[in-house]
Amino acid sequence: MPKYDINIHKFHEKKKRFLAREQAIINSAIRLAKKQGIANITISLIAKHAGIGKGTIYKHFISKTEILMRILLDYENKIIASLQLSMGATDSDPFAPIQLYLKMRLADPRLDRLMQQLEDQLKYDIQVAKSMAQFYALRRSNIASINEAILLLIKKGLLQDAPSSHYYFSYLALVQGAVDLSLAGNFKLDTDDRESFLSFILEIGTTMGKTSS
Amino acid sequence: MPKYDINIHKFHEKKKRFLAREQAIINSAIRLAKKQGIANITISLIAKHAGIGKGTIYKHFISKTEILMRILLDYENKIIASLQLSMGATDSDPFAPIQLYLKMRLADPRLDRLMQQLEDQLKYDIQVAKSMAQFYALRRSNIASINEAILLLIKKGLLQDAPSSHYYFSYLALVQGAVDLSLAGNFKLDTDDRESFLSFILEIGTTMGKTSS
Amino acid sequence: MPKYDINIHKFHEKKKRFLAREQAIINSAIRLAKKQGIANITISLIAKHAGIGKGTIYKHFISKTEILMRILLDYENKIIASLQLSMGATDSDPFAPIQLYLKMRLADPRLDRLMQQLEDQLKYDIQVAKSMAQFYALRRSNIASINEAILLLIKKGLLQDAPSSHYYFSYLALVQGAVDLSLAGNFKLDTDDRESFLSFILEIGTTMGKTSS
Amino acid sequence: MPKYDINIHKFHEKKKRFLAREQAIINSAIRLAKKQGIANITISLIAKHAGIGKGTIYKHFISKTEILMRILLDYENKIIASLQLSMGATDSDPFAPIQLYLKMRLADPRLDRLMQQLEDQLKYDIQVAKSMAQFYALRRSNIASINEAILLLIKKGLLQDAPSSHYYFSYLALVQGAVDLSLAGNFKLDTDDRESFLSFILEIGTTMGKTSS
DNA sequence: AATGAATGAGTTTTCATTCAT
């Protein structure tokens, strides 16, 4: 193996480790934020839990706010990626995009809630105004995809004709609400109840307004 | 008028002013938190907006956390009061408690969201553990009321027989979701759309599972 | 004494103490900077030496840089004030403004040098760009005053006709240099030598280019 | 060519490259310090501008302070070297050492000012106390040379009899001042003015106290 | 009783220095 190959290999190794560490920081931040609330996490804490030094975090993110911003963007990006994938396969199952979207957001309710709080917090931060604009662009794109899927269903006669925004909003209302409930501070659904409840919601979500064909 | 009457009068005046000031502090805190996020409010800011000195706040609350706790408790108390009132009148309209609950929480979505965030933040705070226990007791009481109303509806044949918790959760899911949507950072519903959407949700919320009698 | 008089009195007392403390901060900063170099002073240190808490400093100045900026501006303002005063009295002694300027800057060479370093450091700081512009305006005003005094001397035949800027620069060169020398790290002038040297410089400064009338 | 010759050659090559790199580091540091002030340069920045890695700098200097110390010493050494050279040739032009000294320090005013600031900063640093002692020894040597030149001039009747220290200080005063003025933050001398001003200073510097022979 | 100046514990952030590769 010639020398430059070794170097390229090493370079890639390094890059991979760098990215892995970046992810470790984000994961630490998410885990801690989910566990004890955004208000109660510090850079020191994130570093300690990621098993790295405080300074290292600033090699990856220019500020604490940037970390939070990144988490929010990653989440929305992940959704957009999945959604666009399933949008290409509406022939086999025209309900797929909507179900996928519901599932993704219900998969980890605590995480979904965290994103909501991040959005609320970062909304007022001038420092990340540009990134927030980007975030809202992604959000709009996701909404557009869902609307497109709904219009297709209406066109195919699978849903009653109504403003797609009403369907979209109703779906989201259910989902968001289900997310919130899963967290409902106090009385937790046990695993079985939870399962049955979520499938109940999913059923409502996908039958609501369905034509009785 | 004897002297002690004057004193009693003065005392009441004082007490009234004291309570008014306390409410002013809370209102300031709520207004600011709704406007710029919990993360971005300080005691100084609250004091300034309430038109009083920073030190005065500590005559009313022993800590910043206590203020937040108080806001959260007030909200839940307000709901429980209304709910218990309407529970006494299920003869005239057995759906009334449920509709009331939905309406109260949808009345000011931003406020409702604020409460969610307060709950999330205070949940981890040992300092207010006792008050949080009290809060959860209120919450449980509210859930019990709703469940009671649902069971009544089922018993009257107005709802299909199903675990009342499923109904309760579905209602809440819709409400919570509707709240979140009303805030959806980015694309605002204009006033008309908003009206029609909220009534759409209310309709779903109160017809969902209704027997076709 | 009526009540509002007491209040006004108290208000003034408070204000006075506030300003005194502000000056104490600045004095601490100057003393420390003169003693151990700008590079080696911290907010904590300044606070400790001023006998106050760290946080208090931030009630008076929004950042460390602002303190430095303030010191620089104060110095230039003090010079401008004196200079403008003596500009009004050129009838009795037309050399007065120049001598005054020389004396002021030679009065505390270490302080003068500190100002030089502050200027060099703040020059590159965007944060205080506006204040620096103000500083340069003061500086220009001082230069103008000196030039005016020189032109008067030339007009009165007390100085040979030459570009006033040459005189001005030469004066300043001497002064600046004398300042620097007084500090010359290593071998200090003892008090007597110093006296005689400074009067030597002053003499050169005020005779340089004098007509032999 | 025998093998050890090759090795010796290689060794010299290496050594040369090593020294070149060292100079590159110093040059980078100087360039940056002149451009944006001592307070605003970091090791990372120096490394980047020298086109090498941060770690490499520590193969050459044990600390950042050492780099600064080195710059200061290099400057003073350069002056001493030139000065001693011209001291050997006072027969042809007895004013030569003084003129040389003035010229060297006026050649790059910004650099000269940098040295002043370095001196002020390092003066308080225990870490380089020994090097500073060495620096002051060089400085004393330079002063001695100048004094010697002055005494010669007086002995030759080319300068009025006066304490040589007075002449020395006056020269330095002029030079230092001229340096400072050349930098005078604000209003820059344009190239022509600057030329004429510096020669004006040089003239004063070398005629001041000259006997009218 | 009300105030807000003063405080310092606790955060974020910087950067010289180390060290594994």
Place this chain on the structure above:
DNA sequence: AATGAATGAAAACTCATTCAT
């Protein structure tokens, strides 16, 4: 030998809380 990612000590800065007036 050269590198730059990782580090953490040290600095700047914030803000809930106290307390003299």
